Amino acid sequence: MIQIDDLQFGYRRSRLYDGFRLQIDRPGVYGLFGRNGSGKSTLLKLLAGLLFPERGRIVVNGREPRRRHPDFLAAMHLVPEEFHLPDVTPTQLAKVHAGFYPRFSRDAFAAYLHEFELAGDHRFGEMSLGQKKKAAIAFALATLTPLLLLDEPTNGLDILGRDQFRAIVRRPEQRERIVIISTHQAHDLETIMSHVLFVDAARLALSAPLAEVAAALTCGVAADAVALAALPDLVYSEALGEQHAYVAANRGGQPGRVHLELLYKALSRNQAGVLAALAAKRAEVAGV
Ligand SMILES: Nc1ncnc2c1ncn2[C@@H]1O[C@H](COP(=O)(O)OP(=O)(O)OP(=O)(O)O)[C@@H](O)[C@H]1O
Incomplete structure (x- = not known):
């Protein structure tokens, strides 16, 4: 330990x-x-x-x-x-x-x-x-x-x-x-x-079980900019040609697969967004 x-x-x-x-x-x-x-x-x-x-x-x-x-x-x-x-x-x-x-x-x-x-x-x-x-x-x-x-x-x-x-x-x-x-x-x-x-x-920005990250965040691919714009609680996105890979807060959805490279980029570019999504999910689970 x-x-x-x-x-x-x-x-x-x-x-x-x-x-x-x-x-x-x-x-x-x-x-x-x-x-x-x-x-x-x-x-x-x-x-x-x-x-x-x-x-x-x-x-x-x-x-x-x-x-x-x-x-x-x-x-x-x-x-x-x-x-x-x-x-x-x-x-x-x-x-x-x-x-x-x-x-x-x-x-x-x-x-x-x-x-x-x-x-x-x-x-x-x-x-x-x-x-x-x-x-x-x-x-x-x-x-x-x-x-x-x-x-x-x-x-x-x-x-x-x-x-x-x-x-x-x-x-x-x-x-x-x-x-x-x-x-x-x-x-x-x-x-x-x-x-x-x-x-x-100089700090530990995130320490979390992967299952908790999967419950709090969704990693996916939006078909185009319009679909991306329609996503609520977007945390990070990047263009893949016409499509856009994204990380968004997982609002009530099933835990999905965490794409670690996207999570890494989201943490590097929008750490506050990732941490807010995790905090929101923890509060939701605790029934706060
Ligand atoms: N022996 C050393 N003397 C002086 N500075 C050092 C020494 N070893 C590492 N550093 C500095 O400390 C910082 C952290 O180094 P460290 O190797 O722990 O980083 P890291 O996260 O493992 O990096 P990487 O992902 O590039 O492997 C760097 O800025 C590096 O230049």
């Missing part, structure tokens, strides 16, 4: 986080979104205890990451965007590093390598960038730590690799963990994500 209160952090002169709060108390796949430079990688490093808050408090599974307590390290795994693997094989990697993770599953690791079409005896030095990334992800997913942090995991994976990644994350043994995935590849998360987190301007 994660609790961040009043976090302040910056590099040298720039203040990246100020009064930042985040609470995660349920397992799930949390998609972490935000503009370039908004601080997603930094947040993952703070959660992993690789960077320390200037002010405020971060607690992960009852421990402060900055203290790097052995119990904390055994319950968390981070795959950074860029990483180095020694020139060994996946099997040798598991032999050496599995011991750090009490829940590590050799069976799951073998199954994930198989899913990614990787051989356990293939040296990392002879693998392509995408293959190394798959091996690192397979290892990370096999640790079964209660917290898993993945920074841009699907960057460098081919189209089938992205499918394979989603298939592994959907497996039952992954459901008990908190998996936070920072990404710009919104489509890669659409079918596996349970919660959306959006960081902006």
Whole structure:
């Protein structure tokens, strides 16, 4: 479980986080979104205890990451965007590093390598960038730590690799963990994500279950400008030739599919509109 209160952090002169709060108390796949430079990688490093808050408090599974307590390290795994693997094989990697993770599953690791079409005896030095990334992800997913942090995991994976990644994350043994995935590849998360987190301007602008977003907002395509103009409570739109893709408040309709790329644009261009639609839906559900 994660609790961040009043976090302040910056590099040298720039203040990246100020009064930042985040609470995660349920397992799930949390998609972490935000503009370039908004601080997603930094947040993952703070959660992993690789960077320390200037002010405020971060607690992960009852421990402060900055203290790097052995119990904390055994319950968390981070795959950074860029990483180095020694020139060994996946099997040798598991032999050496599995011991750090009490829940590590050799069976799951073998199954994930198989899913990614990787051989356990293939040296990392002879693998392509995408293959190394798959091996690192397979290892990370096999640790079964209660917290898993993945920074841009699907960057460098081919189209089938992205499918394979989603298939592994959907497996039952992954459901008990908190998996936070920072990404710009919104489509890669659409079918596996349970919660959306959006960081902006030093704060957490949005933290919501995807089901709540689906109930509050409708993503769709209007046939033309006239149909678009007829939509009540429009939050965001963009032209697609004659047609217009849009995000609008969902007034009493059934929850539909959330188009994450459109949601991201709506949050970037009209954050107040998105938040107002969510607040209205919460009030409606609460019967206020
Ligand atoms: N080691 C560092 N020293 C100084 N500034 C840094 C350092 N690392 C990151 N920054 C700055 O902090 C800000 C946030 O960086 P971060 O990598 O956390 O953003 P991000 O949201 O992950 O970005 P992207 O989407 O481009 O990957 C950026 O303005 C970046 O230039």
